[in-house]
Amino acid sequence: MQLLIIHADDFSYSLTGKTPVAEEIDKSAVTDTVSFFEEPLVVFCTVEKGDAKNNEDIVKQAFTEIKDIADKLKPRIIIVYPYAHLSNSLADPRLAVSTLESLKNEIAAFYPVYRAPFGWYKSFKISCKGHPLSESSRHITYLSEEEQANMPVKTSVNRKTREDIVKDVESEFFILNFDGKETKIDLKNESILEDKSLQGFPSLRKVIAYEEFKIKEGETPPSVSAMRRLEIADHEENSDSGHLRFYPKGTLLFKLLSDWAEDIALNRLNCMEIETPLIYNWNKPEIKGQGESFHERHYSILVPDEKSETGRFAPSKEFVLRFAGDFGLFSMLKDTKMSYKHLPLRFYEISKSFRYEKSGELAGLRRLRGFTMPDIHSFCLNLEEGFNEYQALYRTYADLAEGTGIEYAVVFRIVKEYYEKYKDKIVELLKYSKKPALIEVLSKMKHYWALKHEFQGVDSVNGSCQLSTVQLDVEDAKRYGLNFTTETGEKAGCIICHSSVGAIERWMYLIIEEALKKDIPVFPLWLSPTQVRIIPVSEKFNDVAVKLKEEIGGSDIRTDIDDRDFSLGKKIMFAEEEWVPYIAVVGRKEAESGVLSIRNRYKDRKNFNIDKADFIKEIKDETKGMPYRKLILPDMLSKRPIFVG
């Protein structure tokens, strides 16, 4: 059975004629009489061939789905409206009428209900409310009990809600220091923020204040306007909100960070890189099941109905934009033969994910509806190997966070039995990153993971957002059928480490925020769009500037020339406003001596004279081991368009 359910402001229909399969109805319901309903939930129903078998269960399931929606939306009346066009495999009309009648009777026990006559041509008018829940479709099929038990995801009937699971999980909180000292803290009491266990750890204190006590500054993070002014990223008015456009400088930043995530995954961790589709079939139970845990906040994609000549969308075909990175990989591995000899296996994928975040939640580069996640998944033999992987990933991500100089704190969340067993290993990790952590100990499994941690980045207004995470997953392998063959030839589920260094956009956010914490903001040198700006004192020295640019730029250092007709002072000002780390002024002195005069924003802000070769070496040393890309903009500033005023 197919259902298309619409919550409407009003709905009206009238009969326009009989079809050969029309049911007999009361003679008073003559053609042209309009039936009008206010605030209805209109359920367009198509009874299909397969619905004959276990008809009662089908009706019950359909009823459960409808009641579920009606309970949320509280319509004044539910209209069961026969609608043959949702399927191309229609049931026998007699079965259809009886099925719809039973459905109506089920609903009648809870809600006012009306059933439109079957088999008549009808004209109708509907005004859909248009809120997120106002339109939905359901496909009801019968599953035997055995099939229900084997479904990878809970079926829509008898669904245990997230609230039910979370309800009876209790949390305890500790501060665990890297010397192994553990302090139990009471997160109901704000005074713990002044506790001595947090003294000397301002970042962790800020994260606890923001995440657990919801202490907000109420200020716009300065990166929101800086990202525009610096021509990094901007809102795109012709897209949905929460989707940004990146100017060349922002694109460079984005790509450098992506290169770096990729380099770590492929060269340091030897992951296999894969690429999987962006859209998935919403009618697949494993996709829909995951969607429910994301509160169904996804983008839907409709496709043309190839059977229709009017160019309508196909009502029974719906895709979703991926809202997490696991689908494609899991789907691939479900069909992959894995032996214990292959493990551990590591996979890397970088891809955009889309989540329809509520409008009030969006914020600059911190929270978007479309964002780019590099994901690493490790598939492991057993808990021990899983833990080794976990540690390797943790260490890698800790190195990365250090590499950008951003401020962050560590939060672990762990199920009690695992904490007792693995506490020492966590201390080892904290010792590695030389940071204490907030530990949440859960009384029992709340999610699929037994253990996870987050690196929470701290912005310049004491807000925080999650960056890297690693999750030790002890359940999903069974759920998704990700098995390997053991030494004795049996099937066993993998232990999975899900991990991500964090959305690229968030790294950009925190890097801009970190810069703005300083009196003289500047990006890490390897990320600066322009690393060296050459300013000729007058047009006469443009040739000297070009020659110098070729020498420095030839060493893979992003160099450009401000050849515009401004005074020297003004060009210096523009370069400083752009956060250019090194400014080389060239005039007669430089042309004659070959020594460079450098204005330095990057380190101590002192001007210095330096030999060309030494200068190049200094920059190369400073950016060693980090990705390099050219800035794709004209070298001459006089040739550059102005993207933002």
Added chain:
RNA sequence: GCUGGCGUAGCUCAAUGGUAGAGCAGCUGAUUUGUAAUCAGCAGGUUGCGGGUUCGAUUCCCAUCGCCAGCUCCA
């Protein structure tokens, strides 16, 4: 999504129930500059979009979109 704030030139921001204004950026000309703003001129607008009240609305009202903050949310 809810509550509040904001939306005027490319940017930052004025003003007003009665012809919408400045600085910067842009363009033209002059200037050829030594470490954070050279001078002059020109051009730039359906005051977010849509309604209403009014002789007249950018201003008042309603609705809507967007941005920001708070709430909520963040498997």
